[in-house]
Amino acid sequence: MSSPDRHHLYMEIPGVSHSHVTPWAVDEPAKMFPGFPSMPEYFSHFDMVLDEDKAWLVRKTEISTPLTKDEEVTHCKEARQCPVTDSVGLGLCPGPNGHVDVEDKCLEQVQALVLEEVLKDIETACKLLNITPDPTNWSSGHVQKWVLWTEHLYRLPSVGWAFQDLRGSDLCMMSEDDFRQRASQCGDVLHAHLDIWKSAAWMKGRCSPENNDFLGKVLLTDVCGEADSSCTAQPIHLWQFLRELLLKPHNYGRCIRWLNKEKGIFKIENSAHVAKLWGIRKNRPAMNYDKLSRSIRQYYKKGIIKKPDVSQRLVYQFVHPV
DNA sequence: CAGGAGGAATGAC
DNA sequence: GTCATTCCTCCTG
Numbered sequence A: 001m002s003s004p005d006r007h008h009l010y011m012e013i014p015g016v017s018h019s020h021v022t023p024w025a026v027d028e029p030a031k032m033f034p035g036f037p038s039m040p041e042y043f044s045h046f047d048m049v050l051d052e053d054k055a056w057l058v059r060k061t062e063i064s065t066p067l068t069k070d071e072e073v074t075h076c077k078e079a080r081q082c083p084v085t086d087s088v089g090l091g092l093c094p095g096p097n098g099h100v101d102v103e104d105k106c107l108e109q110v111q112a113l114v115l116e117e118v119l120k121d122i123e124t125a126c127k128l129l130n131i132t133p134d135p136t137n138w139s140s141g142h143v144q145k146w147v148l149w150t151e152h153l154y155r156l157p158s159v160g161w162a163f164q165d166l167r168g169s170d171l172c173m174m175s176e177d178d179f180r181q182r183a184s185q186c187g188d189v190l191h192a193h194l195d196i197w198k199s200a201a202w203m204k205g206r207c208s209p210e211n212n213d214f215l216g217k218v219l220l221t222d223v224c225g226e227a228d229s230s231c232t233a234q235p236i237h238l239w240q241f242l243r244e245l246l247l248k249p250h251n252y253g254r255c256i257r258w259l260n261k262e263k264g265i266f267k268i269e270n271s272a273h274v275a276k277l278w279g280i281r282k283n284r285p286a287m288n289y290d291k292l293s294r295s296i297r298q299y300y301k302k303g304i305i306k307k308p309d310v311s312q313r314l315v316y317q318f319v320h321p322v
Numbered sequence B: 001c002a003g004g005a006g007g008a009a010t011g012a013c
Numbered sequence C: 001g002t003c004a005t006t007c008c009t010c011c012t013g
Helices: A051-060 A069-079 A100-128 A139-151 A170-172 A174-181 A186-204 A214-223 A238-246 A272-280 A288-300
Strands: A009-011 A022-025 A256-260 A265-268 A315-318
Touching: A100 A139, A100 A186, A100 A238, A100 A272, A139 A170, A139 A272, A170 A186, A174 A186, A238 A256, A238 A272, A238 A288, A256 A272, A272 A288
Parallel strands: none
Antiparallel strands: A009 A022, A256 A265, A265 A315
16 A cells, blocks of 8 residues: 555545546645544545545445536635534535535535445444454554454555554554554554544544434444444354455455355455454464364354355355345 | 365363 | 364365
8 A cells, every 4th residue: 555645635526537536635624524623633544544445435426416627626625615614524514605515515425424434444343353443442462453454454564563562552652653663664554544543433432322413323323233243242253254244345345255145145255364354353363264164164054154056166155144 | 286074172151 | 062263084176
């Protein structure tokens, strides 16, 4: 992953040509997300961490209206200047005629969707790793899990050893330079990811569920949704873990994906990677696909997973699809 | 050779 | 007892 100009957030806007990818100055986070005036650089690192997520972002924003060239310019200007007063895409800023601009609605829809997806991703990672969303509460073991996970998810060099014996509170005190000193190759990226986690935890604390606002809804839906394993504090089962990965195709689609979601048929595209993720989750560094597949085969008797009628390598089927 | 099937021992909970 | 891990043998394409 490259480390581009970190003072701009690049987003692809539907209807806007690639040459007009919109750079939003985010040195003024209050303008980007005015509900979070002191939010610690929440979006200043998105360009470093969302490379893989552009596709879904574009898909998710297909609802908006294509913009003309003039509109794009206006859009860019107003994205920088508009003093929006509400938070997280719910407040709408009046246009020149006192009307809410369509472009601003689109912009804020995109912002809200990005925020929603980031929060969901964090909640998913918490479920999969069995860690709390707030990094300040992490033990050194949690820190190791998080570092390993982030390395694997974003294909970073292996630097977990550089963060051994650090607790979450220690990690949160470290500057980007501290991260770079410990991990010259990807310390800045890890620091960026940690910033997002810290900000999400900050927001979660700020937007309590009883507020019944947008964030509260997002977090409640995701944290305490149906079939959620994190609320029950039960150890996650392999089949649940696999299902969680399958439910996040934009993060894990390269290592596991549905072949037929209705029938519950899925394929493990990268067996070593899935095994590694499972090993991280279970604190089993020696986990490999041989062992993981043995565990999957244990499910045959239990009627949880089976081989599809037409057996294929690395293809399995949930007996009871969602 | 990688993946698949399944037996058996073991350990954590 | 359940579940997962580990190690193993044998089979298949």
